[in-house]
Ligand SMILES: NC(=O)C1=CN([C@@H]2O[C@H](COP(=O)(O)OP(=O)(O)OC[C@H]3O[C@@H](n4cnc5c(N)ncnc54)[C@H](O)[C@@H]3O)[C@@H](O)[C@H]2O)C=CC1
């Protein structure tokens with residue numbers, strides 16, 4: 169260690185969201201000597217991180233938070249020390265707070281993990297990134313941070329943002345120095361903990377100065393506690409910032425590419441699932457991100473590609489902008505085609521009909537309701553004035569769904585949110601699968617729904633060194649929630665997701681009205697299994713109903 173390589177002992181993560189919370193928890197897990205505090209301006213969110221019910225649903229997150237936040241004082245059985253971390257002796261080193269002066273003032277290193285949504289008004293509205301949350305956090309840093317604190321961009325930002333941060337800090341503290349690093353996050357919701365424990369790479373962008381390189385080394389040392397050195401990549405700041413946008417753009421582009429082909433399949437009788445398999449077995453192409461369907465939702469792909477388009481336009485590169493805009497256009501086209509299919513299969517009218525939507529989240533294993541594709545589907549269906557649109561999602565909170573659809577004309581009267589899948593589907597003329605929850609799958613002989621087992625405390629199933637501290641830990645018993653706790657009630661719904669339970673499609677089929685039609689927007693249903701219970705099924709780019717070229 170060089171004399172300037174002072175280890176980081178106090179980390180502050182600004183933004184207790186989908187990225188800030190899990191990232192802080194895993195950093196704390198693998199750096200037990202480092203105090204990690206997550207700071208947010210929303211006291212409700214902070215209270216929730218400190219409670220029995222975390223504000224976000226992520227497989228494995230609760231176990232990591234409970235170990236790092238609560239320590240291991242209540243451990244009942246512990247194996248001998250593993251990988252240098254003795255779970256029995258572990259103190260809590262993860263904290264949550266709204267106290268900016270203290271958290272920022274004490275930090276050696278600060279992650280900026282605040283939201284960077286698309287601007288909805290002013291210059292660049294609809295495509296540029298809104299950096300107001302980031303700017304406000306940087307202004308707090310300018311007020312409270314000690315000289316030399318390392319500032320790390322974790323949020324996804326336009327290329328050039330490090331300069332903006334530096335200018336703000338310089339204008340307030342001209343005599344002092346704050347190294348700025350770019351360290352974008354690549355986790356996906358629903359697999360955040362797995363992605364954080366086993367990242368494909370960690371990217372650190374720094375300025376080509378002594379201070380920049382030193383700051384990058386200090387950050388890399390935190391990651392080196394669990395990530396092999398060859399997975400920690402160092403680049404310049406601008407490459408790092410831009411790489412994040414490009415990674416998301418390339419992933420989304422694959423989805424739009426296969427989705428554009430799904431439209432071709434419907435006209436020709438080809439099956440997009442067979443095409444994805446045939447094409448994806450080519451090593452150079454690969455099988456991932458070739459699932460055709462409703463398209464990509466979520467808080468990032470649309471916003472990040474819009475941001476890339478805006479950057480290209482601002483740099484006077486209209487052809488580049490048009491190329492990436494096409495990825496977004498195909499995504500919207502897919503949703504419209506999906507609702508058109510539902511309406512056309514129901515004799516072009518939804519009058520007097522109930523339609524059930526299975527799933528609201530933009531993907532499985534998350535309760536995130538932001539940028540759900542379901543919102544556009546519901547908006548289009550409402551124009552046809554159905555008697556009812558029923559929604560069932562095993563994880564999304566009711567108030568989250570209500571918030572997302574509140575602005576839709578007719579939603580209040582015609583949309584109903586159910587916590588029971590069989591009540592939601594009963595009496596419907598058609599079902600549409602919007603989220604690929606395993607619970608909805610019919611991918612094997614259809615089981616009868618088992619009686620739900622009592623909800624067991626989740627046990628960490630750790631297999632590798634990265635998870636070792638979890639393996640050695642039995643979560644302490646948490647204080648009971650008050651009677652009628654709403655989060656416990658939604659927990660009962662989540663129990664449907666455990667133990668590989670599947671929806672009883674025979675029961676659903678019996679309760680449907682004609683034409684008993686299922687539109688699978690996620691390509692998760694096995695046609696033979698679904699047809700065996702008397703339902704017609706079709707997806708975007710496959711299925712027997714629409715095929716044009718039979719012989
Ligand atoms: N959600 C995801 O899966 C991923 C998100 N990202 C990026 O990470 C960033 C954060 O995303 P999410 O965690 O999803 O956002 P989020 O909306 O869940 O969380 C952001 C949090 O920051 C807080 N905040 C905003 N301004 C603040 C301020 N000045 N001081 C203190 N707290 C403040 C908000 O109250 C909120 O709790 C975004 O740039 C996003 O593009 C990157 C990879 C994955």
Ligand SMILES: O=C(O)[C@H]1O[C@H](OP(=O)(O)OP(=O)(O)OC[C@H]2O[C@@H](n3ccc(=O)[nH]c3=O)[C@H](O)[C@@H]2O)[C@H](O)[C@@H](O)[C@@H]1O
Pocket residue numbers: 324353354355356357358416419423456457458459460461462463464465466467468469530531
């Ligand atoms: O920057 C971000 O926020 C993150 O965005 C995505 O993660 P996420 O949006 O959480 O989830 P994905 O698994 O990428 O799925 C995004 C959407 O694409 C859809 N999708 C995905 C794959 C596919 O083959 N087809 C398809 O339609 C999913 O259903 C979902 O609606 C990236 O995968 C992460 O690497 C990145 O960090």
